Every structure is written in C-alpha cells, then in structure tokens.
Amino acid sequence: MTKRYEELEAVVDLNLHVERGETYGFLGPNGAGKTTTIMMLLGLERPTEGKIWLFGQELSSDPLTIKQKIGVVLEHQYLYDEMTAMDYLRFFARLYEVENPDHRIQELLDRVQLLSRRDDLVGAYSRGMRQKLSIVRALLHDPQLLILDEPVSALDPYGIKEVRDLIIEEQSRGRTFFISSHILSEIEKTCNRVGIIHKGVLLAEDEMESLKAKVQEERELTVEVETMEPGIEEAVSQLPFVKEIELLAQKLLIKTDTQQDYRSQISRAIAGAGGTILSMQAKELSLEDAFVTITEKNLSLLTEEVSK
C-alpha cells in the first residue's frame, strides 16, 4: 500500500503479511504511518496505490462483510457518553448481529471488571474504564481479527495485566491480533511477530527473536564460578568467538558474536580450566533496544521475499 496526501507520503510501498492466529506487533515512532495504515486496513482511508486483502478477500470487494469479522480498539475512545455501558454494548451487539447479546456482554464485562458498572453512563467512566469498554465492544461479535492501537495506554498495572491476560486467552482461541503500541514490553510479552515502520516505510518484519538477533551485534553472558581459578580467564579468552572478557570477583562478563549459542563451549572451557560454574545468564537484547537501533539507523532488515 501507498498513501499520499498531496505532497506528503504517509505510507510508501508497505507490504504486510499477518497469518491467521498470529499476534502481530506494529511498531513505529510518532508520525511513522501506523494510524494511516490501520485506517486503510479498516477501509476508512483509501490507499493511493495498492490493495488490501483480508481473510482471503479484497477489502474493497465486500467491506461490510469483512468488517463484521474485525474488532477495533483505537487510541482515542469516542463513545456515546449519554448511553449506559449496557445500552452502548447492546447497540454494537445488534450492529454486529451478536446472538444472545446480553449474556455475551455480561461475560465480557466481567472479564474486565466492569460488570458492576454496566448501568452507569459511559460519560461517567474514567479513561481506563472507557478503554476497557472499547475492548469489550471489540470482542462482542467474536471477531477473527482484532486491531488494537494503544490498547493499554490509559490503564494502570492491574488493568494492563487484565488486558494482557485477555489477549493471551484470546490468542489461545486462535484469534488474530494486530497490535500497535508504544509499550514495547507489552508487545514483547504478547506478540509473535513484529513489524517496524519508520517514515512510512516498513523497515523490519520478523519473529521477535529473529528480529532481535538480526539487530544484536554481540551477546553478553554473565558466568558465575565457585572460585576464580587462574586459567579460567585465559581459557575463555582463547575461544575464537569471544570478543571481550571482564572479570568481576566471581563473575566473568563475556561478549561473543551472535552467530550461535556458545554456552556449551564456554562451559567446557571453564570446566577444562578447573572452574565450577554456579550460573550462566545470557543478556537478551530487548525489543526496545532493537526498535531504537532500527529506527535511529533507518535500518532496513527486510529480505528480498518480504520486500516483494
């Protein structure tokens, strides 16, 4: 997809592929084109070039039927303040032709701890409550695909955990998620694959670990030994893949390349030098680190197949 607004190119040659049952994290700095992409996926903006396929069907061929399979929670919660939560959800349940709507509504409200507030006016809800209500609305019709933009931004830690648990539970039911969020720790916990967009261009799209691995230039291992025998440091530093080694009392901080997992070789080297390993921990690159690296350096990590 490409989306142009007069002289501004908001999205350029974007190719996304989300598998059924996958939880896809869509990341990017502010103004990267995330919301524009989501608007196009929902049919609320028309791509300047390109086509959108959802559930094996082109979106423009039958948007009404396709949208019945999608649940949406976007960053800003625009709700009917003059309605009670129950009436609000009933309206949307009817819109999506949900069977046994009251039962479904109550079940979902219970899951997000809003059941006791169902007869309150939506206008009286806090921001966090409104966000939860939006999530309930999105789940009402048992959609195959959920598009979430900042689903937890207004929630407290308890609320975040509730929503995370809900997402994980829904994942186990085979639901597909497309999540855009700035809370990268949550993305790390919930998403299988991640796409990173910057200035309208998709820079990276891969499994979480693969993506980190691609970005990670070196791996750091912290090895704790029982006693620091004299030959241990030399034995480890002689290993060809070791880039750097630092001694801290009973600990060795070892930096290696990221070609493979070298823990067994390091273990053998230490054991060969007479050392006894008490613990060995690898420091993983966080998604945040990967994200910052990719976007700051405008690093394109797409393979040829993906970029086609």
Next chain:
Amino acid sequence: MKARVRWHVTKLISQRGFGSGLKGPVLPFVLAFALLISALMIAGNVGQLGQEGLLAIARPMTYPFFVAVGILSFYLALAGALAIVRDRDRGTLETLFYGPVDSVSYIFGRFFEHLLIFAVLLALTAVFFLISSLITHFAITVQFWQAFFLSFFIAAGVIAFGIFISSITKRTIGAVVLFLVLMLIFVGIQLTQVSLSGTDLTNPSAGLALGVKVVTFLGKIVSWVSPFSYLSRGLDAVDLASVGRYLLSLLEATIYAAVLLGASIYFFRRRGVRR
C-alpha cells in the same frame, strides 16, 4: 448479503437516533410551540365567528396545520444539518465505521431517524387538530388529510436538505452557520425579485439590467433548491384542489429528497469519517 447488512444497519442507526431524539428535551418544546401558533390561529377564527355571527372559511384546520408543519420542518432541517457533523465532531462517527457501516447505510439511517421523528410529531399534530375540531366544531376536510399525507413527503425533502448541509460541513458551528446563511439567501433572493419587479427598465444601466437577469436566474434556482419552496407549492396544490399539481408536488418532493441524499452520500464519502 450486502443489501441485507445495509438494511440492517440503516434500521439500527435510525432506531438509535429515533429513541434518543424522543427522549431529548428539545422536541416537545418545538412541538408545543408549533401547536401553540396553530391554536392561536384557530382561536382567532373562533373569536371572529363569535363576534360576527357568520364565518366563511375554507379549510379552517389546513392552514394552521401547514404552519405547524412548517415550524416542525424547519426544526428538523436544522437537526438534520447537525446530524452528521456532531457525530464527526465527537469522533463517534469513526467508531461506528469500524463496524459493518458504510456511507449509504449511515446517511439513510440518519435520514429515516429524522423522518420517523417527524412521523411521530405529525401524528401528535394530527391528534391535536382532531381534538381541536371536536372542540371548535370546525370541520376536518378532505384537504386536511391531503395536506397531512403530502407533508410527509415534503418533510422528507426538508430533512434531506439538512443532512446534505451536514455532509458538506466539517464542524457543528459551520453547519449551523451554513444552514442559516442559506435560509437568509433564499429569502433574500425572493424578496429582491419582488422588489426589482417594480423598477424602471426604460433605459436600464448595464449593471441594473445584469442585476435583474442574475436575480431572476437565481430566483428560479431557489425555487428548486430551497426546501420551503416545496412546502409552498404543496400548500398551493392543496389550496387549488388540483389532483395534477398534488401528485406533481409529491413527485417533486420525492425526487428532491432522493437527489439530496445521493449528493450527501457522495460528499460524505469524499470528506471521510475522521475528525
């Protein structure tokens, strides 16, 4: 499938708006105002009969009825003008379009919402006039029922006009201003036409001659664009007891509403649903 979903959504949107409209505080006051004006007109006739002992009056209920319909239509036109922009302003329009809602079902949903509200108001107005007829012994004539039936079609045109205004404006205040400005322009052009007809055109200046031509041309446009021209033509049709004119009024009002709704859908799509 598409048609079924669209019809389902149209019904739902119209029902929601209809329900919230009837529960709102503004409608009853508008209705009371309209009926009060009609009551004053009817009471005037009662008073005249009491004073003079004899009254000759055609359709004693029909003119007050048309006045009531005019007031209600004006309010509904304004309500229609605010319908879409308020949803867009609040952001609830966007939320609605996440679901199986498209511009056709949305526009028609809002249109039928207001038309249903008008139907309720019309029914209550008819009840008022029926009871008034019993109180005053002024007859409800065939023309009253003709006016009653016709007013539904005319209201459809008036509501469609309001919705069209709503579809081309961005903000609530813009819709209100545009609606009022257009009403003033329509009235202004008609008044200018009437006043220019008494001007000396023996040797008109180029400016005046051009002015007269322009105003005449604009007047013709206004007679087709202004929703209240259709109300006026409808009243004439009932007055003249002309079947041809009556049917023509029905047809004109229907076509007018259809054209405006089509245009509303077009402009709504172009503007989009986002704030």
Next chain:
Amino acid sequence: MKRTCGFILLLVLLASSLTLAAPPKRVKQPVWSLSLYDGRSYTSTMAPRAIGEVYMLANTTNVIGIMETEVYWWDITQEYMADWEKLQKTLPGKLQVRRGGKVYKTFERVRYSFEYSQGMYQEGKLLTGKAADEASGRYQKRVEKYWNDYMEFSKKQAAYEQALEEFYKDPKGKQAPEQPVQPQGPNFYVTDAADGFIVKLPVGSYQVRLVDKKGKAVPGTEKTLHVWAPLRHGVGYVARPESKWTIQRESTDPGENLYAQGKETIYLSAFSQSQFNEYKYVKLSKLEQPGSGKGSQYVYKWRAMGSVPQDYTMEVLFNGKLQRVTKLEPFSVEQIPGSALGYNIVKVKTEEDAAFFAYRVPVEKQGTYTLRLRDGQGKLVPGSIRTLQSIPKVNPWPLYVLALLPLVWGIWALSRRKVQRDDF
C-alpha cells in the same frame, strides 16, 4: 451666520426642486396598445418596449394596436406613460404570431369599436368591421342630435325664463308658461371606430411581432404573448346574517364552509366566478406598471363574473336530507320606526325596490346544512355546493391547554437528563 445658512438652505431647496421638477426622459418607440378581455369586460393597457411579455385570456377576443408614440417613466405611480396626444402614429403591417419557431397565424387590421349599451362605466361589447363603423356612427349621430336638442332647449329655456318673468309681473288671468323638457343624453356609449388587430388564440406562449409588406419584422414590435385560461369556474356567494346584515361574508372558494352560531337566517346572494392566476390577471390591466402583481405569480384568486341567472334555485339539505328549495328573491332593509335601533329584512315585490337579491336560508337547528344551486333545467351548477355548519358558542382556552401538553413530555425529558447529569 444665520442669514448665510438660510441662503444656502434656500439654494439647496431650489436646486432640489428643480431636479425634482425636471421632466421625465421621453423615448419615441413602438408601443402595443391593448384592449384585453378580463372575463367580464374590456380593460385598456399598453406595453412599451421595456415590457416584453403580454398576457391574454385564451379563446377570448382581444384587440391589439401597434403604434409609435413617446413613452416616459412616471416615477410617482411607478409606471410607463404614453403621450398619445403628441404622437400616435399607426405602424403599418400585419401581426405575425409564431409558435415553436413557425408562423402560427397572421392577423390583418380591421375596424373595431366598443359599445357600452348601459353607459360608459358598464361592460362593453366589441364590435368589428361594418358593425363597428355603424355603431360608432350611430353614437355620433345621437350625440349630435343631443347637442342640437340641447341648443334648442337652451333657446326655449331662455324664452321660458323671460316669459315666466313677465308672468310674475302680472299673473292675473294668465297661464304660466310651460317649461321646456330637457333633452336626454344618449344612454349608451360607443368608442370611435379605429383599426386594430382582433386576436383570439388558444392557450400557449407565442412570439408576436409586426411584419411589413416584405414580411420583415418591424424593429421594437416583438413581444412574447402568454395566452392562458382560468383554472376553474364556479359559484361564489355573499352571505349576510339577518342579525348583523351589514356584515357580509364572501365565499368564493368551493372548499369553504360557512359557520353560523345559534339560530340565524342567512341571506345568500350568488354570482358566477372564475379562478385566475393573480399575477396574469393583474397584467391584463396594468401591463404598463412593471411592479404590478409582484409576489403573486403563484397566487390564485376567484373573481366574480356576474350574477347567476334568476331561474337558479337553491336546495337546502340538513344532515343530508332535502329540507327546502328556495328561489332568488328581492329583499330590502327596513329601519324599525321610533327611537329603538333595529331593522327588518323584508321581501319586496318589485326589483326596483330591492336592496339585494338573495336566497333566504333559515338556520334553526345545530348541524350541517348543504347548499347547492340547480339551473333552470334542474341540473346541478358546478362549484355551487357549500356546507353551512350551525355550531354552538365555543371557548377556545382548551386549545391552548392541548397545545401546551407536550411540555409535560419536555419536563419529563429535562428531569431525566438532570438525573443523568447528577449521576455524572
């Protein structure tokens, strides 16, 4: 200082009065001089060059004259005026009527005049050809005879007065002189015969112009002629209640109901009427006023065309059943003698004694009366049916209560909203 101001003021007033008194600009041009039939009689109007559209009733005989004259705008009455006395030059040619771009008809000038057999201010009759000249000649002769008779009378009157004076000096044994009888002037009027185009056309819009011998249009003579017909015909009534006979209510709309309160006797005078488009009707007689009929393009009015024939009878039905049949009768109003105020409406024997002619309809019971006319052959006269409702006195205050009932709904809605807001 005061003197200077006064002098300046005087100068200003003088200058403005000179400006105001400046004669209007006159423009020589072809003008349509029109005698148009309005359903009852002929009206005179004219269309200078600035008036491009003329209106005429369909299937009626009208007269168009096309002459050159001086036209000026008269601001006081907002109309064009023609100085016929200064210049009235008939433009030669034929009147060509075109429709749809083709020639529909061509008219030649013929002689015409108007005869008013009941005096100048009554309805006129158009005479054409020889009859026009003959009638005009007849009238001229009658007028001449009258003046001759009057001259004779004047002489006789002078002689009489002298004889009377002599008689008064010594009336003994003498007979008073006989006063001469003043001659009667003509009781009819005929206009001078003139040449014009006698035009009768069906409904439609036409392009009309004067063409010369070669068939070329005479510049400035072309106009659009809208020929139109009344919308409907019917019967109108003037209703007078006996208790307040000075209050007359006209009922022209066939849809009108008459309402009376309590016991009453209603006197109904009937007239035939037609419904005209008000704008076009006004233009039949005021074409020279561009502002005439303004705002009435879509207004339709009933206009009386004349009294109904005397052999028409009125059927009065009460609640659907025939109650009586009344004839058109002459009535007069008699003041009750003495200091008490009051009057009686009485039937008179001769037409000359009548104040008005009417159908007398006593309204004795409350209910619905239907009134309708039948002609001399017993046929129902179209547009003559009216409903007369006799209703009791009514106090209208319940109407206001009824009108304000929706406020209960409004108050409920407001209180509901307040409760919701308090919950916020």
